[in-house]
Amino acid sequence: MEELDGEPTVTLIPGVNSKKHQMCFDWGPGEMLVCETSFNKKEKSEVVPSCPFIYIIRKDVDVYSQVLRKLFNESHGIFVGLQRIEEELTGKSRKSQLVRVSKNYRSVIRACMEEMHQVAIAAKDPASGRQFSSQVSILSAMELIWNLCEILFIEVAPAGPLLLHLLDWVRLHVCEVDSLSADVLGSENPSKHESFWNLPGNTQTLTELELKWQHWHEECERYLQDCTFASNPHLESLCKIMLGDEAALLEQKELLSNWYHFLVTRLLYSNPTVKPIDLQYYAQSSLDLFLGGESSPEPLDNILMAAFEFDIHQVIKECSIALSNWWFVAHLTDLLDHCKLLQSHNLYFGSNMRECLLLEYASGLFAHPSLWQLGVDYFDYCPELGRVSLELHIERIPLNTEQKALKVLRICEQRQMTEQVRSICKILAMKAVRNNRLGSALSWSIRAKDAAFATLVSDRFLRDYCERGCFSDLDLIDNLGPAMMLSDRLTFLGKYREFHRVYGEKRFADAASLLLSLMTSQIAPRSFWMTLLTDALPLLEQKQVIFSAEQTYELMQCLEDLTSGRPVHGGPDTQQCQDDDIETTKVEMLRLALARNLARAIVREGSLEGF
Amino acid sequence: MEEIYAKFVSQKISKTRWRPLPPGSLQTAETFATGSWDNEENYVSLWSIGDFENLDSDGGFEGDHQLLCDIRHHGDIMDLQFFDQERIVTASSTGCVTVFLHHPNNQTLSVNQQWTTAHYHTGPSSPSYSSAPCTGIVCNNPEIVTVGEDGRINLFRADHKEAVRTIDNADSSTLHAVTFLRTPEILTVNSIGQLKIWDFRQQGNEPSQILSLTGDRVPLHCVDRHPNQQHVVATGGQDGMLSIWDVRQGTMPVSLLKAHEAEMWEVHFHPSNPDHLFTCSEDGSLWHWDASTDVPEKSLLFHQGGRTSTFLSHSISNQANVHQSVISSWLSTDPAKDRIEITSLLPSRTLSVNSLDVLGPCLVCGTDAEAIYVTRHLFS
Numbered sequence: 001m002e003e004l005d006g007e008p009t010v011t012l013i014p015g016v017n018s019k020k021h022q023m024c025f026d027w028g029p030g031e032m033l034v035c036e037t038s039f040n041k042k043e044k045s046e047v048v049p050s051c052p053f054i055y056i057i058r059k060d061v062d063v064y065s066q067v068l069r070k071l072f073n074e075s076h077g078i079f080v081g082l083q084r085i086e087e088e089l090t091g092k093s094r095k096s097q098l099v100r101v102s103k104n105y106r107s108v109i110r111a112c113m114e115e116m117h118q119v120a121i122a123a124k125d126p127a128s129g130r131q132f133s134s135q136v137s138i139l140s141a142m143e144l145i146w147n148l149c150e151i152l153f154i155e156v157a158p159a160g161p162l163l164l165h166l167l168d169w170v171r172l173h174v175c176e177v178d179s180l181s182a183d184v185l186g187s188e189n190p191s192k193h194e195s196f197w198n199l200p201g202n203t204q205t206l207t208e209l210e211l212k213w214q215h216w217h218e219e220c221e222r223y224l225q226d227c228t229f230a231s232n233p234h235l236e237s238l239c240k241i242m243l244g245d246e247a248a249l250l251e252q253k254e255l256l257s258n259w260y261h262f263l264v265t266r267l268l269y270s271n272p273t274v275k276p277i278d279l280q281y282y283a284q285s286s287l288d289l290f291l292g293g294e295s296s297p298e299p300l301d302n303i304l305m306a307a308f309e310f311d312i313h314q315v316i317k318e319c320s321i322a323l324s325n326w327w328f329v330a331h332l333t334d335l336l337d338h339c340k341l342l343q344s345h346n347l348y349f350g351s352n353m354r355e356c357l358l359l360e361y362a363s364g365l366f367a368h369p370s371l372w373q374l375g376v377d378y379f380d381y382c383p384e385l386g387r388v389s390l391e392l393h394i395e396r397i398p399l400n401t402e403q404k405a406l407k408v409l410r411i412c413e414q415r416q417m418t419e420q421v422r423s424i425c426k427i428l429a430m431k432a433v434r435n436n437r438l439g440s441a442l443s444w445s446i447r448a449k450d451a452a453f454a455t456l457v458s459d460r461f462l463r464d465y466c467e468r469g470c471f472s473d474l475d476l477i478d479n480l481g482p483a484m485m486l487s488d489r490l491t492f493l494g495k496y497r498e499f500h501r502v503y504g505e506k507r508f509a510d511a512a513s514l515l516l517s518l519m520t521s522q523i524a525p526r527s528f529w530m531t532l533l534t535d536a537l538p539l540l541e542q543k544q545v546i547f548s549a550e551q552t553y554e555l556m557q558c559l560e561d562l563t564s565g566r567p568v569h570g571g572p573d574t575q576q577c578q579d580d581d582i583e584t585t586k587v588e589m590l591r592l593a594l595a596r597n598l599a600r601a602i603v604r605e606g607s608l609e610g611f
Numbered sequence: 612m613e614e615i616y617a618k619f620v621s622q623k624i625s626k627t628r629w630r631p632l633p634p635g636s637l638q639t640a641e642t643f644a645t646g647s648w649d650n651e652e653n654y655v656s657l658w659s660i661g662d663f664e665n666l667d668s669d670g671g672f673e674g675d676h677q678l679l680c681d682i683r684h685h686g687d688i689m690d691l692q693f694f695d696q697e698r699i700v701t702a703s704s705t706g707c708v709t710v711f712l713h714h715p716n717n718q719t720l721s722v723n724q725q726w727t728t729a730h731y732h733t734g735p736s737s738p739s740y741s742s743a744p745c746t747g748i749v750c751n752n753p754e755i756v757t758v759g760e761d762g763r764i765n766l767f768r769a770d771h772k773e774a775v776r777t778i779d780n781a782d783s784s785t786l787h788a789v790t791f792l793r794t795p796e797i798l799t800v801n802s803i804g805q806l807k808i809w810d811f812r813q814q815g816n817e818p819s820q821i822l823s824l825t826g827d828r829v830p831l832h833c834v835d836r837h838p839n840q841q842h843v844v845a846t847g848g849q850d851g852m853l854s855i856w857d858v859r860q861g862t863m864p865v866s867l868l869k870a871h872e873a874e875m876w877e878v879h880f881h882p883s884n885p886d887h888l889f890t891c892s893e894d895g896s897l898w899h900w901d902a903s904t905d906v907p908e909k910s911l912l913f914h915q916g917g918r919t920s921t922f923l924s925h926s927i928s929n930q931a932n933v934h935q936s937v938i939s940s941w942l943s944t945d946p947a948k949d950r951i952e953i954t955s956l957l958p959s960r961t962l963s964v965n966s967l968d969v970l971g972p973c974l975v976c977g978t979d980a981e982a983i984y985v986t987r988h989l990f991s
Contacts, residue, residue, distance in 0.1 A: 070619040073981045077961065370623055370649045373962055373979050401687060401704045401744045402760055402785055402802075404649065406849070407963065407979075410873050410893055435732035435741065437762060439784030443802045443830060473783035475821060476803060481828050 015051040030367025032057040062325040063368045065135070067119060071112040072365070075331055076374045078104050083381045086338060095156070098339055102150040105331060106143055113139040141300050142328050144173050145319065148307050149332060152276065154339055159275040160206050163267055170264045174257050210273050217243065244270025246289060259290035260304060276310070283308035312341055316353065330361035330378075355382045359389055366393045376411055387415070395420055399428070402440075409447065422448045429453050433460065439476040442483070442490075451487040458489035462496075462528060471497060492523045499535070512539050512546045519558050529562050530583075533590055540593040549601040556594050563587055615956065615974075615986040616675055622647035622654065624977025626691040629970040630657075633696065639987065640970040642679070644699050645977055646688025648965075653688055655701055655711060655720065656681035660973075660985055676985055682711060682720040690748045690788075694769065698723060700755055706730035706742035708757050710769065726767060726774070730759030747788040749797065756797055758786035764799065766811060778809065778816050788834045792858065793841050800846055804828035808858060822862045824854065833877045838885050843941055847875030851892055853900075855941045865942050868951075871896065873963075881969050884990070888941075889974070891964035897976055899989075901952040902941060957984060 013034055016023060022039045025032055036051040062068050082101050113136055120132035151157055151165040224239050240248035244266055249256070256262045263286035267274050274282065283305055287297060297305070299322040306314035320329050336342055337354040358378050365375035372393070379390040394412060399405040405428055412420045425448030432441035438457055445453035464472050471477055477497045484494040495518055503511040518524050519532055536555060539546050547555065625648035629640045641660060647653045657679040686703035694700050699711045699720075705727075712723035728735045730743045743761035750756075754775075755767040762782040765774045784802040792798050795811045796819075804827070807818035824831075830849040837843035842859045851871030854864035871892035881887040886903040957964070962979035972989045 066621045069621040069981065073619050073621075077959070077980065081959070369651055373623075401689065403689065403744075403746075404687075406874060407893065414873075435743070435761070437732070437760070437783060437785070439762070439782065439801070439803055440760070443784050443828075446828070475805065475807075475818075476783045479803065479805060479821070479823050479828070481804075481823075482826060483828055 011057065013055055013057075015053060016055075017050065021050070028367070030058065030063075030364055058367075059324075062327070063364060063371060067112055067116045067135075068325075068327075069371070070115070071108060072327065072371060072374060074108045074111075075105060075327070076377065078108065079331060079334065079381075080377050082335070082338065095154075098335065099150065099155055102146070102154050102335060105335070106146055106150070109139055109143045109146065113143065138323070140173070142323070144169075145300075145303055145307070145315070146328075146332060147172065148304060149312075149315065149336070152279075152307055152310065153312065153336055153341055157276070158206075159273050160209060162276055162279075163264070163272050163274060166264045167268065170261050174261050206273060213272055242269050244268075250289060253290070256290075259287045259301065262286050262290045280305075280309040312336060313353075316357075320357075326357060326361035326364055330357040333357050334381075355384055355386070358382050359385060363389070363393070366397075372397055373407075380415075390415070391417055391420055395423060399424070402428070422450060424448075425450060426453060429457075433457065438473055442476065446483050446486060449486070454487035455489040458487065458493040459525075461493055462489075462525075466531065471500075488523045489525065492518065492525070492528075495523075496532075508539060508542065508544075508546050512536075512551065515539070516547075516551050516554060520554060526562075529558060530586065533559060533562070534586065537590065537593055540597045545597065545600045545604050547597055547601060549598060549605055552594055552598045552601055556591075556598075559587070559590055559594065614988075615958065615984050617982045617984050618676055619980075619982050620645075620678075621981055623649050623979050623981055624965060624983060625688050626966045627968055627975045627977040627983065628691055628693055628699075628966075629968045629973065629975060631693050631696065632970070640973040643676075643968065643975045643985075644691060644693065645983060646684065646691045646701060648687035648689075648704075653684045653686065654681040655684050655688060655691065655699065657713060657718075657720065658983070660987065676983060680713070680718045680720050682722075684709070687744075689744055689746050692748045692750045694750045694755065695752055698769075700748050700750055702745035702748045702757060702759075704744040706745055706759065706761075708745055708748070708755070708765075708767065710755075724769065726765075729757055729765050729767075729774070730761050730763055732761050746786060747799075749789050749791055751791055751794065756789055756791075758789045758799055760785045762786055762801075764789070764797070764809065776811060781809070781816065781818070782807065784830075787830065787832045790834050790836050790844070792836060792844075798834060798836070798844060798858070800831035800834045802830035804831055804848070806831070806834070806844070806846065806856065806858075820858070820862075822856060822858065822864075824848075825863055832874055835878050835880050837880050837941070838882050840885075845878045845880065845888060845941070847871075847878045847890055847892075849874050851875050851894065853878065853888075853890060857942055870898065876963070876965050877967055879967060879969055883971065887969075887990075889967055889969055891967045891976055893963040895957075895960045895962055895964060895978070897956045897964050897967055897984075899954045899956055901954070956986070 012018075013023070016034075016036045021036050023034055024037050025034045033054055034057055035054040058064070063072070078101060085097065116132055116136045116139060120129050120136060123129035123132055147169050151162070151169060155165065157165045220239060220243050224236070224243065237248050237251065241252070246266060249262060249266055249269075253262075256265065260283075263283055266286060267282060271278075271282070287301060287305065291297065299318060303315055303318045303322065306318060316329050316333055319332070320326075323329070333342065333354045334357075337352075342353060359382055362375040362378035362382075365371045365378070375393070376390060379386040379393075382389070394408060394417070397404075397408055399408065405424065409421055409424060412418075412424070425444045429441045429444035429448075429450070432438070432444060433456070438460060441457045442454065444450075445457060461471065461473070461477065474497075477493060478501070480490065480494045484491050495514065499511055499514045499518065502514060515532060515536055519529065524532060533555070536547075624645050626644075626646040628644050630642040630644065632638055632640065643658055643660075645656050645658065647656075658676045659679050660676045684701060684703065686705035686707065688701050689704055690702040692700050694710060697713045697715075699713070701709050701711065703709065706729055708726045708729040709722060710724040711720050713720050728742070730745045732741045732743050733739050743759050743763075745757050745759040747758045748755060753769045755769065757765045757767065758781075762780055762784065764778040764781045764786070766776040768775050782799070782801045782805075786799045786801050789797055789799045792808065797809050797811070799807050799809065801807070804824045806822040808820040808822075810819045813819065829852065831846045831854075832849060833847045835845050837845075842857055844856045844858060846854045846856065846864075847870075848854065851869070851873055853866075853868040853870045853875065855866040855868075856864045870890060871894050873893035875890050875892045877889075877891050879889045881889070884903075886901065888900040888902070889897065890900065891897040956974070957976075961982065964976050964978050967974065967976035969989065973985070973987050974989050975983065975985045977983050
């Protein structure tokens, strides 16, 4: 977006001689495809590139780390829980709830850190051991920053408790502090000093505390000026430290591991009731004094400084640049947004910062073969672009088993993404038809309520019937149930099969009326009429009269409709002539049978009166 | 119910199964196997839940499960069953059925036997060979029955290279699960809402019986048979509905119970307390159905943090005469007397619970949130 912070890193592709051959590439959502081409810079192009592989280059390797996966999964649970309780968060309990959420996030980071540490120790080769160790320090830095943000932005500790929190913060992150307290600060004065600070719920006001502290501070100064400790340089320097003398503190620099430790110690002894807005001045000077002009601040230092300056946007910006993965900034920003701390900071594509970061993070998850399921919930809570992003991503998830497809479909249905449901079901139904799994194909078209596809499947069945003379998959057709109503063709298929069943049970009258209704109700495809009429032949030829006169007239009507609509083939093609002959014979047989039946029917109906 | 322990394991769990205990043993379950899915590298893993003297160095406490060994598996693990104490059979999305052998002395798993083309759409002999996922397995030493998306049923025998019997095109839709009824009979459920009973003594390729749901043909995803009464079967469907069937009577379910809000992935009768049933679903919940009739002893308004209990009475669709000496509480027709207590066992809603297994007082389940939950005190 703005200035480049350094030279871009170069990644060498193994097996590709980039000096000789050119490479081509294509971007994906989270990855890049690279391969060698046959184009040569200097010499004539070779026919075949020497390197036969296509490489996938991933920038975000964190998402593939086994240990970090636990972070992603656990934090997903916390994230979703936070969004859900948002509506219930009101009043006083809101702040403590948000602090609890923050602490949950931090404990997840710590658990991850400890596990990564175990893995680093157990690593077989030193290179991966180093890599894991660096991951541990990154996680530790993340927790450090998060903890500070919790104190300053979420807990919003006022002067007084602020220093206590900062003390805890430093103590937590600088393991040596505990041993330090014993050595350097281990006289009875600090403990008396500590007992000043009864924890929240004490009845002392800030002013009372300040007065007490001033009193104690003046007493210390008097001791120093009176040269009470002149005989013992250690005690004298101890007294100076307790007065907050920076020079004395800096003399113990090796025991203070970093500038923020120095800052907090300094505050403890010079200004324990420091107000939050004054922190930045102390922080800046502590940083300068500690570094002493020898080294320049590192990214972590800049982030912490930005936090002390209460510049939240700067904190997030610096973290985004320093960290390789969007996890940290996405979750922290979301939490701070719930604390109502971020003004809607409109970015150039319209959504606010929280949403922008969540979208980036979720897109990264979708690039992973397995973690895409987590990404869905993150998109859900992005009001502007979440839904459309989800629609685009979810259609591109590869579906290699039906079970995975069902999960994806369930996600789409829960969000009323009917277009995606249809498109996924169509793909699956087509695959099923190609594999000759007609029952599965039908099941998918029922799920998508896709009448057009149901028609396609039914046509397949009918075609199979015409070719083989019998139905395949009777277990399906006989048991269609209410699904039969999905498409006309499907209804026809079901009813036609029913006709065969009824005929098989020798209930000829029922079979006849069913057959007739199939033709007259217009649900039979025209191409099938001949078959239906041919099915009527045995019924017409029966000894007893089955079709009534009325019904026979209707059959004749159908036959005439069919034959009148057919064009006359006059071509020299012999096969065509043969087909025509067969057709003409069939038609003539039908006409004859119909006529005979009509005659018998009229006679029978005419003489029924006497019965 | 006491604590349920969760552990994040960096892989989405598709199946969890307790290792069976030796017959007549008084021990409680200690070891379970899991299968993962949707990863570039999937694993079959064996886990052990610690016992009292087995606290490890970083303070793992009782109930925290530890990985014993694992082995790479080609394709998603669609189903997993213990064949016996040492052998595990898995169904793969590549259509392969594999038998793994566990070596307890050096804690490793190895491939013992494999049928690589158990399920396919177009056969291995054709140039356009296309495999189909194998979706369900059931074992009854020495037989293994598998079903798949290709609608095929295979009967394998351990240590036989080829299938003993194959029923091609047994179903025009996908077969989702299979279970044994009585030894030569199996029951399958498919994606058009039908139960089919197959008798291996018969030669043909037709089922001996077909049962189906009334109304919409909702796909059925799981099936389990009552441990003592071999004619009582429970199925779970895509709409989360639990159905209880009596296969000897009629072709429709006896009870239909509205359960989950999304696909029910697994249903299990408790093997030693069959009045208890467990179901898990895509909606992220795991339910314990208690149909035991000693209602007065239970506190009816019992709530414990994180769980909810509700009562639901049977809904019966038919069945007037039940000529049995022992009436299963699942088939009972007296709605006033028999109420089912339903308890949700997981502390908070999560992503889909794909699988569960119960053995004695222990329950294990696995989720798409990459967590395994174990409890050792189901009935407290």
